Amino acid sequence: MTTITRFAPSPTGWLHIGNLRAALFNYAIARQNGGTFILRIDDTDQERSKPEYKEGVRDVLTWLGINWDDTVAQSDRLERYNAARDQLIADGRLYECFETPVELDLKRKKQLNMGKPPVYDRAALSLTEAQKQAYRDEGRRPHWRFKLDLERVEWDDGIMGPISIDCTSVSDPVLIKETGQILYTFASPVDDVDMNITDIVRGSDHVTNTATQIQIMRALGGTVPRFAHHSLLTGPQGEALSKRLGTLALRDLREQGIAAEAVLSLMARLGSSQPVVLVDGIDDVVKGFDIGTFGSAPTKFDFEDLWPLTARHLARLEAGDVADTLDAAGVPADLQPAFWHAVKGNVTKLDDVAPWWDLFRDGGTAVVADEDRDFAAQAFDLLGDPPYAADTWSDWTGRVKDATGRKGKQLFMPLRLAVTGQARGPEMADVMPLLQKKPTL
Numbered sequence: 001m002t003t004i005t006r007f008a009p010s011p012t013g014w015l016h017i018g019n020l021r022a023a024l025f026n027y028a029i030a031r032q033n034g035g036t037f038i039l040r041i042d043d044t045d046q047e048r049s050k051p052e053y054k055e056g057v058r059d060v061l062t063w064l065g066i067n068w069d070d071t072v073a074q075s076d077r078l079e080r081y082n083a084a085r086d087q088l089i090a091d092g093r094l095y096e097c098f099e100t101p102v103e104l105d106l107k108r109k110k111q112l113n114m115g116k117p118p119v120y121d122r123a124a125l126s127l128t129e130a131q132k133q134a135y136r137d138e139g140r141r142p143h144w145r146f147k148l149d150l151e152r153v154e155w156d157d158g159i160m161g162p163i164s165i166d167c168t169s170v171s172d173p174v175l176i177k178e179t180g181q182i183l184y185t186f187a188s189p190v191d192d193v194d195m196n197i198t199d200i201v202r203g204s205d206h207v208t209n210t211a212t213q214i215q216i217m218r219a220l221g222g223t224v225p226r227f228a229h230h231s232l233l234t235g236p237q238g239e240a241l242s243k244r245l246g247t248l249a250l251r252d253l254r255e256q257g258i259a260a261e262a263v264l265s266l267m268a269r270l271g272s273s274q275p276v277v278l279v280d281g282i283d284d285v286v287k288g289f290d291i292g293t294f295g296s297a298p299t300k301f302d303f304e305d306l307w308p309l310t311a312r313h314l315a316r317l318e319a320g321d322v323a324d325t326l327d328a329a330g331v332p333a334d335l336q337p338a339f340w341h342a343v344k345g346n347v348t349k350l351d352d353v354a355p356w357w358d359l360f361r362d363g364g365t366a367v368v369a370d371e372d373r374d375f376a377a378q379a380f381d382l383l384g385d386p387p388y389a390a391d392t393w394s395d396w397t398g399r400v401k402d403a404t405g406r407k408g409k410q411l412f413m414p415l416r417l418a419v420t421g422q423a424r425g426p427e428m429a430d431v432m433p434l435l436q437k438k439p440t441l
Contacts, residue, residue: 003035010042011053014249025201028289039068060250065282081182096142097124098135120171144176153211158228160296165211189213193222204229236302257349262309271299311348329354342430360434364421372414388432
């Protein structure tokens with residue numbers, strides 16, 4: 001059997017870091033097994049779904065190297081959902097209800113006050129046709145619920161292990177709103193059956209949904225796929241990540257300078273027993289993916305962890321890999337290899353490149369302690385004019401040492417600060433040949 005997985009985001013906002021694990025895991029399973037990966041846009045909520053969000057999903061997946069074999073939009077499948085609705089009605093599994101939200105809320109409160117679980121009482125099943133028509137005459141429009149079999153639904157979850165849900169403790173789910181909108185709980189299993197989905201990985205907040213959707217799949221005559229529910233992300237202190245989603249949209253991370261490889265590296269291993277390792281791309285993620293290594297406990301995510309991974313990724317690159325950035329910074333083509341070799345270990349993101357070239361081209365702002373001012377002036381007198389060579393730093397510091405008697409840190413640090421204005425940075429032997437002007441105090 002061909003492995004078929006899907007990633008099914010709702011385009012009601014920008015795709016965020018919390019969504020990404022489902023995309024990565026489903027993609028890896030499909031590619032490891034030579035299968036098919038489907039991008040399914042769950043856009044039945046026409047009021048909240050926006051074209052820019054749909055395009056945003058494609059943009060960030062492409063940025064991360066996640067390609068899909070087929071793409072489907074639920075908004076193009078409404079006729080199919082209507083046919084599935086008619087099938088379930090004919091089979092006695094879908095029934096219309098007329099309670100208003102206020103009435104349902106009162107029922108729930110009454111049940112809770114009586115110490116009972118707030119499960120829908122199926123009162124609508126007792127309505128006569130005359131009563132239903134009376135509601136229609138009042139202007140009420142029905143919503144439709146799926147009649148669950150009152151049994152346990154069990155499956156062996158790929159991450160959480162054996163799961164058993166007692167459907168007597170679950171309300172019959174609403175599948176179609178009074179407006180006629182097809183809800184996720186209905187459209188998703190219909191699609192999964194029609195598309196022959198074999199494996200589904202999603203967040204642990206969907207576990208109860210899974211029990212009801214398994215029953216819907218069986219009612220439609222479909223084969224139930226393998227399920228795995230990954231842990232949900234929290235903030236670094238265990239706080240709900242949802243409070244910070246505005247800063248964790250993947251497009252925002254990209255715009256801030258986070259490397260795609262950093263995102264892939266962290267999210268492919270976060271929450272697993274495997275250490276985070278820097279990957280060169282999505283193919284490395286696929287090779288190293290093992291769903292059995294992931295746990296069910298909430299997983300702490302710290303945005304700041306993406307910066308050192310981005311820096312390590314940049315340090316691996318050659319000048320040709322960042323030619324556009326070097327060109328934009330104004331680095332002459334003939335100096336780009338030497339320049340990148342000098343600075344790549346000292347940038348966290350590509351936006352850090354231009355300031356280094358500005359320093360080398362225009363000179364740094366000298367930082368000289370009062371006690372070092374005479375020393376720096378004497379040292380600069382011993383330095384000739386550019387162009388400088390690879391051995392300029394060693395030759396110059398040797399002459400300064402002989403003239404002043406200074407050595408070690410007392411020699412090198414004041415000169416670094418005087419030339420670059422920076423206490424840390426590239427090797428000075430690499431810096432000197434890149435200086436376009438003689439340093440001044």
